[in-house]
Amino acid sequence: MTQAELRLCSLLLQEHFGEIVEKVGNCLLRTGPRPLRLLVGDTGLLPDQVKKALCVLIQHSLVRYEVQPRGSVEYEARSERILRILRYPRYIYTAKTLYGDPGELLVEELLLHGHLSMSCAVARVADRLTETMEDGKTMDYSEVSGTFVRLADTHFIQRCPMVPASPRSAKAPPPPAPALAIAEKDMYIVPRLSLVGKGKRRHSCEEEEEGEHKAKRQKQEGGTSEAPPDDGIYWQVNLERFHQHFRDQALVSAVASRMDQTSSEVVRTMLRMSEVTTASGASHTQPLSSNEIFRSLPAGYNIGKQVLDQYLALLADDPLEFVGKSGDSGGGTYTVSILSSRAPPSPFQHPSLIPLLLRRFGSRCARIFRLLLRKKHLEQKQVEDFAMIPAKEAKDMLYRMLSENLVSLQEIPKTPDHAPSRTFYLYTVNVMAAARMLLHRCYKSVANLMERRQHEMRENKRLLEKSQRVEAILASMQATGAEAAQLHEVEEMITGPERQQLETLKRNVNKIDASENQLDETIFVLESFIESTTKKP
Numbered sequence: 001m002t003q004a005e006l007r008l009c010s011l012l013l014q015e016h017f018g019e020i021v022e023k024v025g026n027c028l029l030r031t032g033p034r035p036l037r038l039l040v041g042d043t044g045l046l047p048d049q050v051k052k053a054l055c056v057l058i059q060h061s062l063v064r065y066e067v068q069p070r071g072s073v074e075y076e077a078r079s080e081r082i083l084r085i086l087r088y089p090r091y092i093y094t095a096k097t098l099y100g101d102p103g104e105l106l107v108e109e110l111l112l113h114g115h116l117s118m119s120c121a122v123a124r125v126a127d128r129l130t131e132t133m134e135d136g137k138t139m140d141y142s143e144v145s146g147t148f149v150r151l152a153d154t155h156f157i158q159r160c161p162m163v164p165a166s167p168r169s170a171k172a173p174p175p176p177a178p179a180l181a182i183a184e185k186d187m188y189i190v191p192r193l194s195l196v197g198k199g200k201r202r203h204s205c206e207e208e209e210e211g212e213h214k215a216k217r218q219k220q221e222g223g224t225s226e227a228p229p230d231d232g233i234y235w236q237v238n239l240e241r242f243h244q245h246f247r248d249q250a251l252v253s254a255v256a257s258r259m260d261q262t263s264s265e266v267v268r269t270m271l272r273m274s275e276v277t278t279a280s281g282a283s284h285t286q287p288l289s290s291n292e293i294f295r296s297l298p299a300g301y302n303i304g305k306q307v308l309d310q311y312l313a314l315l316a317d318d319p320l321e322f323v324g325k326s327g328d329s330g331g332g333t334y335t336v337s338i339l340s341s342r343a344p345p346s347p348f349q350h351p352s353l354i355p356l357l358l359r360r361f362g363s364r365c366a367r368i369f370r371l372l373l374r375k376k377h378l379e380q381k382q383v384e385d386f387a388m389i390p391a392k393e394a395k396d397m398l399y400r401m402l403s404e405n406l407v408s409l410q411e412i413p414k415t416p417d418h419a420p421s422r423t424f425y426l427y428t429v430n431v432m433a434a435a436r437m438l439l440h441r442c443y444k445s446v447a448n449l450m451e452r453r454q455h456e457m458r459e460n461k462r463l464l465e466k467s468q469r470v471e472a473i474l475a476s477m478q479a480t481g482a483e484a485a486q487l488h489e490v491e492e493m494i495t496g497p498e499r500q501q502l503e504t505l506k507r508n509v510n511k512i513d514a515s516e517n518q519l520d521e522t523i524f525v526l527e528s529f530i531e532s533t534t535k536k537p
Contacts, residue, residue: 001029001079004443009082011450016085017056020045024053028063028077035072059114061236065177073177084239086446086520091242095156101129102139102147107156107237115160115234118148119195127200138198145195155241155276158187160234191230240280246524247338248275255322259314262303266311267322269296270336278338287326287333356438356522357406364389365397369429372407377426398427405430405437432533439526446519453512460505463498470494 009029014022027042028034036054040047054075057063062082065075088111096104105125110116116124122144129139151157161180248271256264273296274285290312294305303311312334315323327333357366368387372378378386384394401407412424457464470493477487494502 002440002443004440004447005079005083006030008086008443008447008450009079011447012082012085015450015454020049021053021056024050025057025062025077025082028075029079033066033074033076035074039075061114067175067177067179071176086516087524089517090520091237091239094242094245095151099147099150102144103151105129106144106148106151110157110235110237115236117228117230117234118145118191119193119228119230121235122148122195123197126198130198130200141195141197145193149190152188152190152235153276155188155238157235158238159189160236162232191233193229243524244275244278244280247528250525251322251336251338255315258318258320262301263311263315265298265301266293266308266315267336269293269298270323270334272296274336282338284324284335284337287335290332290334293334361397361401364393365401368394368397369401369406372427372429377410377428379424379426383427406434408433432530435526435529439523439530442519442523442526446516449512449516449519453509456505456508460501463501466498467494467502
């Protein structure tokens with residue numbers, strides 16, 4: 001694990017869970033698997049604090065535990081899962097695009113709490129949606145639960161592993177930690193619940209306090225509320241399914257840019273038909289017959305069967321092998337090639353990465369880089385001729401990219417003594433090394449952006465607190481029906497320069513957030529390339 005990844009993980013844990021959880025997580029990231037006793041000693045925290053921090057991390061699947069042969073339990077941080085926190089906004093936005101507001105809030109609640117039962121998630125989302133509706137309107141539980149079922153059917157959410165119900169003798173001691181497991185066929189089965197009810201609006205502070213005191217009193221008196229029907233069945237977000245969706249969208253965009261919109265719609269239909277049956281790491285989708293694809297095309301595409309067969313033949317004959325033909329039954333069976341049978345496409349063909357080279361090294365360096373990607377191996381004189389760049393400039397640019405590990409130099413001697421006068425020096429792009437280097441820089445850039453945002457918020461902390469107080473006063477006055485003059489008088493508590501400073505802060509924070517999202521898209525492309533390349537036999 002690099003220092004850039006470690007720094008970014010620490011910042012993410014601190015921002016989302018606080019200092020104590022960040023301290024425990026950072027200790028696990030630096031030292032590796034650790035039992036509770038050593039964790040307490042390494043962090044200098046109280047045992048109770050370490051236990052609560054581990055509970056939070058396990059709840060969000062950021063730490064795994066394993067029972068050792070001698071009976072002790074070791075905890076290990078999942079760095080790759082911690083880095084996925086950066087992609088949470090993208091998961092939520094995707095859910096909103098596919099399933100509307102209920103889908104967005106369901107995914108947001110599951111990410112916020114780590115895992116929830118279906119009844120609890122539906123009630124929370126219905127209450128939140130009711131808050132945004134006009135007076136007199138409420139969100140029905142059935143509508144939210146319908147969206148929940150659709151998310152499970154398309155595998156965007158899945159059930160958490162449970163303690164298997166196995167008979168255990170009364171004399172046998174309990175295990176040091178429970179072994180959680182779930183069968184693959186049960187991961188997406190939604191329990192049959194009759195959730196009847198409507199979302200509730202938030203009560204006033206006095207009513208909320210009264211309700212809390214009543215609940216505490218019931219607990220002290222030994223009264224227990226009725227357990228929900230799905231008690232013990234918890235759900236979590238399936239991040240790999242979201243990654244599969246992002247990859248499918250990128251594949252459809254690549255087909256549209258290379259061929260045309262109809263071809264991309266054919267590929268989109270094939271991916272949609274096999275999205276649930278295709279494993280996340282599969283090299284191609286399940287075979288689909290031409291007749292099945294024709295029946296599943298969207299209603300807006302009025303193309304005949306013969307035209308569809310022509311499009312499928314063109315896609316199968318394309319050198320990039322977007323679609324492969326696997327048989328002749330049913331008018332021909334076809335698969336979408338997720339990982340091509342040849343070498344995976346370079347991530348530098350992605351439109352977000354060449355501009356990165358342009359900004360850092362200039363247009364001429366980017367031209368040389370693209371030339372080396374296309375020609376594989378070139379001498380310095382060939383680079384000068386093909387790129388049409390003067391010798392001195394080409395030499396400086398090549399050495400600059402060589403020092404940044406974007407290109408590499410390969411020596412091919414004519415004789416065994418490796419004499420420089422009798423050796424060819426060929427420049428080439430080691431795509432894997434360059435991708436890893438850029439990924440490291442992306443992690444470093446995201447960490448810098450997060451620290452910059454924290455600095456901006458610290459510098460304007462007093463002003464932000466004042467703005468929040470004024471907004472709270474205005475909201476309470478509007479609820480009680482205050483006059484416009486009174487509202488205007490409260491608004492004047494924030495002066496003109498302060499208002500301008502708040503606008504500048506908001507604009508800067510929005511820019512930082514947008515930059516983080518763009519960097520995460522680049523990180524996803526680079527990680528997908530590295531993962532697909534290392535998986536290839």
